[in-house]
Amino acid sequence: MEIELKLVADKDALTNFEQALLPKLKGDVKRSAFDVFNDYYDTPEQFLGKRKMGCRVRRVNDHIEQTIKTQGKVEGGLHQRPEYNVDLDIPHPDLEKFDANIWAEDIDVKVINRQLKVQFSTHFHRVTFDIIDGENHLELVFDSGEVKHNLGSLPIGEIEIELKKGSSTALFDLADEISKVTPVRLSNVTKAARGYQLINGTLLQPRGLPRFLNLAIDDSTETALCKAIECALSHWQHHEYVYLQTGHTGALKEIAQSVYLLLQGVSLYLPVLQCQELLTLHKQLLVLSEQWSWQDDLQCIRKLRSNKGPFSRRIPKHPSLMSYLNGRREGLLSVQSPEQLLVSMESSQVQLGASRLLIEKPWQSQATGHQIPVIKHAKGWLSQGWQTVMQSLPSKIAMDYTKYIALEVLLRQTLMSGFLLADLFEENRGKFRAPWLDLIEGIDEVKALLFLRGVLKEVDIEDSAGLNEWIDEKLTSVNNVMEKSRKVAVSAEVYW
Numbered sequence: 001m002e003i004e005l006k007l008v009a010d011k012d013a014l015t016n017f018e019q020a021l022l023p024k025l026k027g028d029v030k031r032s033a034f035d036v037f038n039d040y041y042d043t044p045e046q047f048l049g050k051r052k053m054g055c056r057v058r059r060v061n062d063h064i065e066q067t068i069k070t071q072g073k074v075e076g077g078l079h080q081r082p083e084y085n086v087d088l089d090i091p092h093p094d095l096e097k098f099d100a101n102i103w104a105e106d107i108d109v110k111v112i113n114r115q116l117k118v119q120f121s122t123h124f125h126r127v128t129f130d131i132i133d134g135e136n137h138l139e140l141v142f143d144s145g146e147v148k149h150n151l152g153s154l155p156i157g158e159i160e161i162e163l164k165k166g167s168s169t170a171l172f173d174l175a176d177e178i179s180k181v182t183p184v185r186l187s188n189v190t191k192a193a194r195g196y197q198l199i200n201g202t203l204l205q206p207r208g209l210p211r212f213l214n215l216a217i218d219d220s221t222e223t224a225l226c227k228a229i230e231c232a233l234s235h236w237q238h239h240e241y242v243y244l245q246t247g248h249t250g251a252l253k254e255i256a257q258s259v260y261l262l263l264q265g266v267s268l269y270l271p272v273l274q275c276q277e278l279l280t281l282h283k284q285l286l287v288l289s290e291q292w293s294w295q296d297d298l299q300c301i302r303k304l305r306s307n308k309g310p311f312s313r314r315i316p317k318h319p320s321l322m323s324y325l326n327g328r329r330e331g332l333l334s335v336q337s338p339e340q341l342l343v344s345m346e347s348s349q350v351q352l353g354a355s356r357l358l359i360e361k362p363w364q365s366q367a368t369g370h371q372i373p374v375i376k377h378a379k380g381w382l383s384q385g386w387q388t389v390m391q392s393l394p395s396k397i398a399m400d401y402t403k404y405i406a407l408e409v410l411l412r413q414t415l416m417s418g419f420l421l422a423d424l425f426e427e428n429r430g431k432f433r434a435p436w437l438d439l440i441e442g443i444d445e446v447k448a449l450l451f452l453r454g455v456l457k458e459v460d461i462e463d464s465a466g467l468n469e470w471i472d473e474k475l476t477s478v479n480n481v482m483e484k485s486r487k488v489a490v491s492a493e494v495y496w
Contacts, residue, residue, distance in 0.1 A: 004162040005175050005355075007184040008343075013159060014127055014142045016182035024177075027133025034060055036143075038122040040195055041093050043115040054192040055116065057093050064088040068098060069192075120149040120195035124156050131174075136166030138174060147195050154194055159184060172356040179352060183343035186351045188237045204242045206250040209235060209257065211430070215423040221272055221377060222361065222370035228265035228420055229354050232258045236351070240342050249329070252338055253299050256292040262354060263289050264416040272377060273363040273370055281353045288346050294336050300451035301329045303444065310445055314470060315452075321461050328455070378421045379496045385414035386494060395490055401446045401479045408443050415440065428495040435489035442482040449474055 022029070037059040042048045048055050052071035057064065070082045086097045095113045103109055124145025131138045141160040146153045159178065163171045178184060197204070213231055215224055236258035243251035263285040270278050303309050305325050307316055316322060341347060363370050392407055393399070415436055422429040449471050456464050456471075 003168070003171075004160050005171060006187045006190070007159040007161075007175065007178070007348075008187045009142075009157055009159050009182060009184045010343075011144065011157060013157070013178075013182045013184070014144075017142070017178060020181040021177055022129070025131060025133075027131060027136075030130040031127065032130075033125070033127045036060055036122075036124055036126050036145075038191075039091070039118045040120050040122070040192055041116040042119045043112060044117065046119070046196070047112060047115075049119075049192075049196050054190070055093055055095070056192070057088065057091050059091055064091050066093045066097070068095070068102065070102065120147060120199050122147050122156065122191050122195065133170070134166075136170035137164040138162065138166075138170060139164055140174065147191060147198055149195070149198050151201065152198060154198055156191065158187070158191075168359045169356075172352060172359070175352050176349070179345055179348040183340075183345075184348050185240060185343050186233070186237060186348070186355065187241070188234065189241050203246055204238065205246075206239060206242055206248055206254050208254070209261070209419070211419075212423040213420050215374070215421070217373075217375060217424060219374050220371045221269065221374045222363070224374040224420070225265060225269040225273060226358055226361075228269075229262065229358055232262035232265060233351060233354055235261070243338065244342070249298060249302060249333075253295060253302075255338075255342075256289075256295040259285065259289050259292055259350075260412075261416060261419075262350070264413060265420060267413075268381060268417055268420060272372070273367050275363040275366040277353070277357060277360075277362045281350065281357065284346065284350050284353060288350050291341060291344075291346065294332060296447065297451065298329065298332055299444070300448040301325050301332070303448040304452055305329075311448070311474075314467075318461060318463070318467075321455075321459075321467075324455065324459050324461070374421070375424050378424050381417060382421060382494070382496050385417050389414050390490065393486060393490055399479075399483065399486065401443075401475055401482070404439065404443050404479075404482055405446060408440075411436065411440060411443070422495070425496045428493070432492050432495045435485040435492065438485040439482055439489065442478050442485065445478050446475065449478070 039057045041055045041057065054067070054069040056067045056069075058067065064087065066086050066088050068084045070084075082102070084098055084102050088094065088097075093113075093116055095109045095116075098109075100109070122145065124143045127142045129140040131140060139160075139162045141158075141162070143156055143158045143160070145156045147156060161171050161175055161178075175184075209231070213224075213227055215227065219227070236255055239251040239254040239258065242248055243255070263282070266278060266282045266285060270282055304311055304315050305322060306312060315325075361370070389407075389410055392410060415433065418429075418433055422433070453468065453471050455461075456467060461467065
C-alpha cells in the first residue's frame, strides 16, 4: 500500500527547500536527480480509467517498469492506493506479468491486454531525498514537467512525500515544515487524473455540498467528525483545482463554504473530543475564515450580474452599471489574490492539520467520549441551536431585513449543524429545513441589494433614482417573502 501526501508547488519550491529546510533535517539524507518518462495505457473505451485504475510504463535511464494502481482512498490529501510494479524488457505493458490475484473477477486480463494503447504521457525532472531518521523512512520528491497529449499539455509542479516505513506523524511533520518555507497546497488530483481530463477535454465544474453529511445511525462521535473533515477537505481541494483551472468565481464561494464547514464541524465536536490539536485547528480556522470574508462582496457582485438570478430583469439592462460591477469584481480579485491565498501558509497549515487529525486521532489519548454514538449528542446539539434561533425570532413581532441580517451568523451555524447531523433523522428533515434555507437565500438577496445601493452612491449611473426606487421595492418584496418563510419555519415540528 502506497501512503503519500501530494502537494502542489511552484517552480521555486525545490530551491526554497534546499536553502531553508534541508540543512536543518536530521538523520541520513541522500539526494538523487533524474528524468522520468511515463506512458499511461488504457483501452479505447478507458476501461481502466473508469474503474479508477492506472496502468503506467515508466522509463528511467535504462530501467523499464510497469505499474498498476488500483482504486484507493484519499483522506484530506493523504493518498492510500494499492500499487503493483513489474520490470519489463520493452516499453510496452503486459498485464499478464502481474499476480493474477490483483484483478477483480470480472476483468479478463488477456482481452484488456490486447486493447491497450497509449492515452497520454508525462515527462518530468525528479529530485528525490531519501530521508532516514530513526524508525522513520520517508521519500521526498520534487517533480517538475508536464502532462502531454496531442490535444495539449498541462504543467506538473508537485511535491510528494511517501511513507516508506514508520509513523505517519513524521510524514505530516515534514509537510508542515515545507509549508513554512515555500507556498504549497494539498492536492487530491493525481497526474493520471489530470491526463484523463486532458484527453477527454473535460473541465471540472463547481458543485454544491450534498444535502446532508452521510452518517450511519451507529457512527461514533469520532467517525462523525472524521466524515465532516473528509467532506470539507474534499470539497475544498476540488474547488481549488476548479478555480485554478477555470477561474470560475463560483468555485471561490465553495472554498469559503468548505472552510466554514470545517470550522463548524470542529466547533461542534470540540466540547466532546477535547484535545489540544483540535483546539489549535479551531483557532487557525477562525483566522482563515476571516481571510475569506471578502467573498461576501464577490458573491453579491455575482448575484447582481447574473443573467439567471433574481435581478436578471433589471441590472443587466444597464451597461454602465454592469461595467462598473465587473471592474469592482476584478479589483476585488486583484487585491485579495485568491491564487496566493490558496497557497498561503495559513491555508496549508489548516489543511495539513485537519488531514493529520484523520490519521492520528489525538483525542483518543486525551478524551473519553470518542466512541460514544453521535446520536446520543445529536438531539441535544440540534435542540440547543434551534432554541437559540427561536429566542431571536419573536413570533408575534414583524421583522425587517436589518434584523434578519443581524441573525445571519446564528442561522448559518444552526443550519450547518443540521447538515452535519440530519442524516441521523430521515423523517421530515428536508421539509423542516426548507423554510430556514429560504431565509438564508433571502438574506443573500438583501445583502446584494444593499451592496448595489452602496454602489449607486459611489458611481454616476443613468437612472440612479429609478434604481434606488427599484431597490426599495425589491427589499420590501424579499422581506415579505422572508416573513412568510419565518411563519412556516417557526411553526414546523422538529425532525429529531
